[in-house]
Amino acid sequence: MSETNADASEEVLSRALAGEVAAFGLLVRQHQRAVFSLALRMLSDRSQAEDLAQEVFLQLHKSLASISSTAHLGFWLRKVTANRAIDRLRREPKIEAVPLEEADAMASETLDPDPLLSRQLRALVGQLAPAPRAVLLLRYQEDMDPTQIARALSLSINTVKSHLKRSLAQLRKQMEQSAGFST
Amino acid sequence: MNDELEKSLRFALRPVDPGEKFTQSVLARVAEEQPAAAARQRDHGRSYFGLPARPTFRWASATLGIVLTAGLFAAHQWRIHRTQQGLEARRQLFQALQVTGENLDIAYRMVNNQEPAGNFSRTR
Amino acid sequence: MRILFQKLLTALLLSTALAWADPTWATPTGQLQLPNFDSLASKAVQTVNITLDPNLLSLAAGFLDSSKPDESDVKQVIAGLKGIYVRSFDFDKDYAYPANDVEFIKKQLTQQGWQQLVQVHNVKEQTNVAIYLCASQGNANGLAIIASKPREFTIVNIVGSIDLQKLHRLEGKFGIPKMQVDAQK
Numbered sequence: 153m154s155e156t157n158a159d160a161s162e163e164v165l166s167r168a169l170a171g172e173v174a175a176f177g178l179l180v181r182q183h184q185r186a187v188f189s190l191a192l193r194m195l196s197d198r199s200q201a202e203d204l205a206q207e208v209f210l211q212l213h214k215s216l217a218s219i220s221s222t223a224h225l226g227f228w229l230r231k232v233t234a235n236r237a238i239d240r241l242r243r244e245p246k247i248e249a250v251p252l253e254e255a256d257a258m259a260s261e262t263l264d265p266d267p268l269l270s271r272q273l274r275a276l277v278g279q280l281a282p283a284p285r286a287v288l289l290l291r292y293q294e295d296m297d298p299t300q301i302a303r304a305l306s307l308s309i310n311t312v313k314s315h316l317k318r319s320l321a322q323l324r325k326q327m328e329q330s331a332g333f334s335t
Numbered sequence: 336m337n338d339e340l341e342k343s344l345r346f347a348l349r350p351v352d353p354g355e356k357f358t359q360s361v362l363a364r365v366a367e368e369q370p371a372a373a374a375r376q377r378d379h380g381r382s383y384f385g386l387p388a389r390p391t392f393r394w395a396s397a398t399l400g401i402v403l404t405a406g407l408f409a410a411h412q413w414r415i416h417r418t419q420q421g422l423e424a425r426r427q428l429f430q431a432l433q434v435t436g437e438n439l440d441i442a443y444r445m446v447n448n449q450e451p452a453g454n455f456s457r458t459r
Numbered sequence: 460m461r462i463l464f465q466k467l468l469t470a471l472l473l474s475t476a477l478a479w480a481d482p483t484w485a486t487p488t489g490q491l492q493l494p495n496f497d498s499l500a501s502k503a504v505q506t507v508n509i510t511l512d513p514n515l516l517s518l519a520a521g522f523l524d525s526s527k528p529d530e531s532d533v534k535q536v537i538a539g540l541k542g543i544y545v546r547s548f549d550f551d552k553d554y555a556y557p558a559n560d561v562e563f564i565k566k567q568l569t570q571q572g573w574q575q576l577v578q579v580h581n582v583k584e585q586t587n588v589a590i591y592l593c594a595s596q597g598n599a600n601g602l603a604i605i606a607s608k609p610r611e612f613t614i615v616n617i618v619g620s621i622d623l624q625k626l627h628r629l630e631g632k633f634g635i636p637k638m639q640v641d642a643q644k
Contacts, residue, residue: 171419173362180361188357189350202357209361210368214429218507228505270347277348292341293348303504303551306584306608324340417518424519427509431543432533432629434507435615438606442588445579 161222169216176216180209183226186294187233193289194237196278204240208233230294231304234286238305241282272330276323283307284315291316489541489593489601490618491567494560496546499612502555507547507613516540532628539620546614553609561605564614568603585609 161182167175187208191201211232212219219225277288286305290296296304298312305312500506511519516537523530537543548556568575568591578589586608593601604615 171422173365176365177358177362180358184357184361185350185352188353189348192351193348202353202360205353205357206361206364210364211433213365213368214426214433215507217423217426218430218505220505224504265346266343269343273344273347277344288344289348292344293350295345299551303549303610306586306610308609320340323344327340420515421518421522424511424515425522427511428516428519428533428537428543430507431509431511431545431615432536432626434509434545434547434613435604435617435626436630438588438604438613438615439590441586441606442577442579442590442604445581445586445588446577 165219165222165225169219176213179212179225183229184209186226187229189293190230190233190289191237193274193277193293194234194282194285195240200240204233204236208236227300227304230290230296234290234304235306238282238286272327273323276326280319280322284319287312287315288319488618489572489599491544491564491601491603491614491616493544493546493614493616494563496548496560499548499556499560502550503548504551505549507545509543509545511543513541516543529629532625536622536625536629539622540617541619542616543618544614544616548612550610550612555610556607556612561607561612564603564605568605573601573603 164175164178164182168179184205188201188205191204191208192198195201195204208229212225212229215228219228277285280288283305287301287307290301290304291298298309298316301307302309302312307315496508500508520534520537523534525531525534550556567573572593572595573591574594576590576592578587580587586606588604588606591601591603591605592599593603599621600619602615602617602621604613606613
């Protein structure tokens with residue numbers, strides 16, 4: 153992020169902290185893609201994802217005073233979204249899953265060079281257990297490093313690395329079993 | 336190597352925007368949770384001061400006007416401060432209840448064996 | 460939650476019996492003396508520091524909308540309370556919080572009037588949660604929760620007359636998790 157953008161974001165956060173509703177709305181717009189997408193790919197259900205994402209932002213509104221910077225804000229949102237999604241999946245494991253390719257239909261704003269592969273990968277990610285799924289999404293969707301992921305999910309770094317390794321191996325194996333995927 | 340797979344994963348997992356309707360829903364829910372009392376913050380009275388036509392009392396009236404204005408301003412500021420303090424106390428109250436509930440929930444789930452057997456010990 | 464209620468009832472009966480047995484038994488206040496955590500806050504990546512004394516609780520109650528059922532429930536929960544104190548810290552490395560601070564608090568919880576209701580430990584995730592109740596003469600006048608993970612440390616101290624039934628009604632609202640008690644059947 154450029155220095156100008158970073159300053160602007162800190163300013164929006166300060167204004168939101170001061171109680172300005174419009175500034176809070178800006179924060180929502182800035183981060184809703186990440187929060188919603190994380191929820192969507194965890195829960196595999198668009199309306200559940202919207203509901204969860206809304207709850208996260210409501211919680212943010214209540215907890216705003218504990219946010220110290222925009223970096224912290226990003227981390228906080230991802231942490232809360234992932235943990236809430238994991239809790240929901242563990243409490244309600246039978247969430248009626250809409251096929252991910254339908255729920256995720258808006259993914260391509262730019263042309264996808266291999267939509268079939270992308271769809272397949274998203275479906276396979278949706279089949280992982282809650283914790284490994286969250287780890288994978290935080291790594292490859294949110295670009296968080298293993299240390300940050302460990303902090304966000306209250307796991308050890310070794311557990312995070314193990315989840316990543318096993319999940320990638322599982323995905324690879326499943327992809328290789330379908331035709332057309334080469335390394 | 337995993338490089339190709341990771342690259343494909345990153346592409347497949349590009350974030351999705353939920354749309355402006357989502358943003359409006361969030362803000363609507365936030366607004367619902369604000370107490371009606373927040374509206375009182377905007378509802379402050381105005382005072383009007385008229386200086387008497389006779390010059391003799393102009394300074395006395397002006398001084399009285401300034402004192403009254405300062406007093407009203409101070410009262411208004413105190414009221415705003417009190418409202419902000421109350422809203423902040425309310426926010427902290429909800430946060431405290433949330434933290435309490437979260438930790439009671441963790442204890443409840445652990446007590447009721449929602450983790451696989453052998454993963455925890457119980458002393459009571 | 461059912462187990463917690465049973466233990467609460469046991470604690471209340473026990474404390475009532477003790478009060479009759481020894482009338483000189485000092486009345487515990489239910490409030491913990493919390494250490495100054497400023498140095499901890501400077502190391503934490505996220506801090507929650509809440510101090511709601513009787514005045515602030517009363518002020519907060521004034522900003523709750525009684526016409527809304529949920530906020531009315533909150534008003535009822537806090538009606539008998541004298542204070543709510545929360546200190547919660549998240550760190551980016553393991554065990555950044557000093558053990559002697561935790562021990563200082565736990566020592567207070569071994570004093571007269573306090574009884575441990577629940578202590579659970581998850582070996583896999585190294586999570587500990589302990590819940591204590593302070594009761595005298597048949598009344599609960601303090602609740603304490605100490606929760607710790609390698610990178611998180613939380614203390615909650617609620618002072619005053621606590622009605623856990625009313626707290627239970629707040630589940631699923633205001634970000635408070637819903638405990639699926641009936642789902643266990």
